[in-house]
Amino acid sequence: MRFAGTHSYVATDDLTVAVNAAIVLERPLLVKGEPGTGKTVLAEEIARALDAPLITWHIKSTTKAAQGLYEYDAVSRLRDSQLGDPRVSDIANYIKRGKLWEAFTSQKRPVLLIDEIDKADIEFPNDLLLELDRMEFHVYETGETVRATRRPIIIITSNNEKELPDAFLRRCFFHYIKFPDAETMARIVEVHFPGIKRELVANAMNVFFGVREAPGLRKKPSTSELLDWLKLLVSEDIAPEMLRERDQRKVLPVLHGALLKNEQDVGLFEKLAFLSRRER
Numbered sequence: 351m352r353f354a355g356t357h358s359y360v361a362t363d364d365l366t367v368a369v370n371a372a373i374v375l376e377r378p379l380l381v382k383g384e385p386g387t388g389k390t391v392l393a394e395e396i397a398r399a400l401d402a403p404l405i406t407w408h409i410k411s412t413t414k415a416a417q418g419l420y421e422y423d424a425v426s427r428l429r430d431s432q433l434g435d436p437r438v439s440d441i442a443n444y445i446k447r448g449k450l451w452e453a454f455t456s457q458k459r460p461v462l463l464i465d466e467i468d469k470a471d472i473e474f475p476n477d478l479l480l481e482l483d484r485m486e487f488h489v490y491e492t493g494e495t496v497r498a499t500r501r502p503i504i505i506i507t508s509n510n511e512k513e514l515p516d517a518f519l520r521r522c523f524f525h526y527i528k529f530p531d532a533e534t535m536a537r538i539v540e541v542h543f544p545g546i547k548r549e550l551v552a553n554a555m556n557v558f559f560g561v562r563e564a565p566g567l568r569k570k571p572s573t574s575e576l577l578d579w580l581k582l583l584v585s586e587d588i589a590p591e592m593l594r595e596r597d598q599r600k601v602l603p604v605l606h607g608a609l610l611k612n613e614q615d616v617g618l619f620e621k622l623a624f625l626s627r628r629e630r
Contacts, residue, residue: 351400351459351503359388359395360537368525369396375523378464378482378504383527385509386572392527393463393505402503403460407449409469415477418448418464419487419496441491450481454498462502468511475518482521530573532559542577546584553593554580557603561610566618571609579608 353369355361361369369392372379381389397404407418423444430438437443453462467475481487485498506522508514530538532555539551558579562570571579582605583593592604602619603609610616 353396353399356395356399358541359391360534360541361392361395362528362530362534365392365525365527368523372523373503376501378506378522380506380508380514380519380522380524381527382508382510382524384529384570384572386574387527387529388573389507389527390463390465393461393465393507396503396505397461400461400503403456403458404463405449405453405456405460405502406463406465408465409467409474411469411471413470413474415470415474416448418450418478419481420448420451420489421446422491445489445491450478450487451496453502453504454485454496456502459500460502462504464504464506466509467506468508468514472512472515476515479517479521535573535576538573539577539580543580543584546580547590549590550583550588550593551580553590554583557593558609561603564618564622568614569611571611575609575611579603579605582608 351373353361353373354366368381369379381392383389393406394404396402422441423446427438427441427444449462449464453460482504485501486495488495535555536551539546539555543551554576558571558576561567582588586605588604602616606616606619610619
């Protein structure tokens with residue numbers, strides 16, 4: 351099982367090496383990078399390329415590690431017992447399987463995505479160490495042990511909102527997705543917009559990378575935001591010449607709402623425009 355990217359996902363050489371190394375080592379692949387660089391989509395494309403089922407576990411600030419294993423619904427069982435429901439005699443009827451249980455018992459080797467693990471409590475990764483190491487866990491209510499017949503391909507994403515424990519990091523293969531350079535970005539754009547006007551792309555890319563390089567910018571636009579912006583430019587039939595505008599009174603890019611996502615960054619560009627006019 352080897353991953354080499356797909357027709358809809360441009361994977362750099364270092365990324366494909368990381369994915370295939372994690373598959374060979376049978377270790378989770380921990381992927382970090384700026385938001386919008388394709389970390390979550392990577393798992394989807396790996397599953398597509400390897401013709402494997404995809405199991406996704408989106409992590410929230412309230413998510414507990416035990417939820418990935420299973421949850422026992424004691425409240426429903428108590429309610430059913432009061433109603434005389436015969437299902438209460440079998441406690442297994444009130445065990446809700448989690449994503450790890452689903453991955454461990456999948457008939458075909460799946461891709462398990464644990465998305466944005468850094469959103470959870472700091473102890474969350476440590477609480478999964480044993481299960482990810484041994485690929486098994488015990489269900490105390492039923493006395494059974496759930497064991498993986500084949501280790502799933504595990505992709506774990508992080509936006510670096512908090513540091514992950516060293517013990518957890520030691521068990522992962524790590525890869526940082528660098529922000530695409532202009533050449534790679536052009537390939538990504540071609541995948542999403544085949545046949546798009548080259549002049550429009552070239553001018554848009556100059557504006558896009560110029561925005562990213564602006565000093566003091568709080569939220570740099572990502573790959574996904576560039577794609578959204580290009581979609582708008584094509585939809586609105588914006589002429590490539592409009593993106594070469596040199597009038598400093600129009601420093602804000604056309605349809606800038608797709609690139610600048612907070613009032614501070616919009617204010618920054620407005621301030622740059624004001625200062626440019628004063629210097630003239």
